[in-house]
Amino acid sequence: MIEFRLNDRQTHVDAAPMASLASVLREQLALTGTKVACGEGFCGSCTILLDDQPAPACLLPVAHVAGRAVRTVEGLAPNARLSPLQQALADVDAVQCGMCFPGIVMSLTALLERTPRPTRPQVRDALVGNICRCTGYERVVSAVLQLADGGLRETGE
Amino acid sequence: MLSAVEDSAPLAGGTWIMRRRGDGPPPSLYVSLQQIPTLRNLELGASPRFGACVTHSSLASALSDADELAGLRDAAGRSANPAVRNMATIGGGLAADAFPSSDLVPALLALEAAVETAGGQSLPLEAFLERRGGREHLITAVLVPARPARSAHARLLLRAGGEYPVAIVSVVDGGRGRLRVAVGSVTSVAFRWLALEARVGADDSPSSVAAAAQELLPTLAPRDDVDAPAWYRAAVLPTLLERALTRLHDQPPA
Numbered sequence: 001m002i003e004f005r006l007n008d009r010q011t012h013v014d015a016a017p018m019a020s021l022a023s024v025l026r027e028q029l030a031l032t033g034t035k036v037a038c039g040e041g042f043c044g045s046c047t048i049l050l051d052d053q054p055a056p057a058c059l060l061p062v063a064h065v066a067g068r069a070v071r072t073v074e075g076l077a078p079n080a081r082l083s084p085l086q087q088a089l090a091d092v093d094a095v096q097c098g099m100c101f102p103g104i105v106m107s108l109t110a111l112l113e114r115t116p117r118p119t120r121p122q123v124r125d126a127l128v129g130n131i132c133r134c135t136g137y138e139r140v141v142s143a144v145l146q147l148a149d150g151g152l153r154e155t156g157e
Numbered sequence: 158m159l160s161a162v163e164d165s166a167p168l169a170g171g172t173w174i175m176r177r178r179g180d181g182p183p184p185s186l187y188v189s190l191q192q193i194p195t196l197r198n199l200e201l202g203a204s205p206r207f208g209a210c211v212t213h214s215s216l217a218s219a220l221s222d223a224d225e226l227a228g229l230r231d232a233a234g235r236s237a238n239p240a241v242r243n244m245a246t247i248g249g250g251l252a253a254d255a256f257p258s259s260d261l262v263p264a265l266l267a268l269e270a271a272v273e274t275a276g277g278q279s280l281p282l283e284a285f286l287e288r289r290g291g292r293e294h295l296i297t298a299v300l301v302p303a304r305p306a307r308s309a310h311a312r313l314l315l316r317a318g319g320e321y322p323v324a325i326v327s328v329v330d331g332g333r334g335r336l337r338v339a340v341g342s343v344t345s346v347a348f349r350w351l352a353l354e355a356r357v358g359a360d361d362s363p364s365s366v367a368a369a370a371q372e373l374l375p376t377l378a379p380r381d382d383v384d385a386p387a388w389y390r391a392a393v394l395p396t397l398l399e400r401a402l403t404r405l406h407d408q409p410p411a
Contacts, residue, residue: 017189040176041241061187107240129240
């Protein structure tokens with residue numbers, strides 16, 4: 001039995017220790033917001049936060065989250081209220097097909113928690129491991145910069 | 158436990174092992190090193206010592222003020238992508254077989270680093286790379302014998318999207334005009350380019366070193382893979398060396 005905090009709740013799962021956290025989240029805990037595309041740590045679609053730092057859930061043995069805190073995209077909007085970042089991305093219509101987006105949101109959430117007013121290069125660096133194959137990143141980057149600048153509304157209300 | 162269970166293997170950050178690359182069946186048991194705090198120790202004295210389970214991101218932030226180790230700092234802080242850097246460890250990267258595009262390996266080769274294994278033995282990184290693949294070495298730390306005067310790291314990406322570099326160059330000014338050069342990702346195992354160092358002697362200007370590298374290119378055996386053909390990896394090397402040296406000369410000597 002592996003115990004950890006998941007989106008602010010104590011959780012335990014009975015899983016093989018070398019199973020990836022991504023597979024456990026999706027198949028045992030029914031949290032399918034975490035996507036799995038490449039399964040090799042290149043694409044970033046499975047990015048979650050482990051003790052507040054981005055980590056690729058596809059390469060994370062579930063045994064390694066024991067006693068630690070995991071946050072997934074589902075944890076960002078309790079009671080269906082979007083986080084300011086999510087709202088900013090929605091406001092500028094930055095969301096595309098949705099495969100890469102949960103990972104992008106998690107990478108940017110970690111960035112903004114650490115660096116509330118990032119520069120453009122800092123935003124781009126934070127997204128190095130999140131590959132989008134729809135259109136691009138510019139709207140995403142602009143939304144983050146506008147949010148950090150107070151240019152967008154602060155909450156989802 | 159590693160010695161007690163036949164065919165067991167250590168597990169550090171997991172970023173290589175979880176991809177299950179390589180030939181042959183997986184080990185019967187993985188022994189996680191995650192709960193051993195001493196493996197995460199970082200000592201930044203005159204002879205830095207980095208525990209095997211220090212992650213790339215911890216290493217990069219620990220070196221934030223150590224400008225003479227800028228080469229190693231960039232290698233740790235720019236490799237792969239932020240999420241992988243938060244998990245991938247120094248020791249795991251050194252133990253990964255068939256990983257020619259590691260950023261840390263050339264950076265550490267240029268620093269003349271040594272690998273410390275359980276039992277307290279240490280061997281030069283070159284010797285470790287030659288013997289890699291056996292399970293007899295549990296890496297406990299990486300040792301840098303002395304801080305250089307300056308250092309720099311340059312990597313060539315084709316897409317700047319967190320992929321493996323096509324070529325990597327790490328250069329170190331060892332003081333008193335002693336240039337050390339290491340190359341990653343071009344050949345199947347990263348190497349210290351001693352022939353180039355001997356040829357350039359004290360003239361470490363970017364253009365001279367690039368010209369000397371150009372002459373020595375035929376002596377290399379570059380590798381082919383899906384990211385880039387062999388000829389290309391070799392062809393870009395002189396330019397990448399020039400970039401690394403320009404970066405090196407832009408820094409004031411420590």
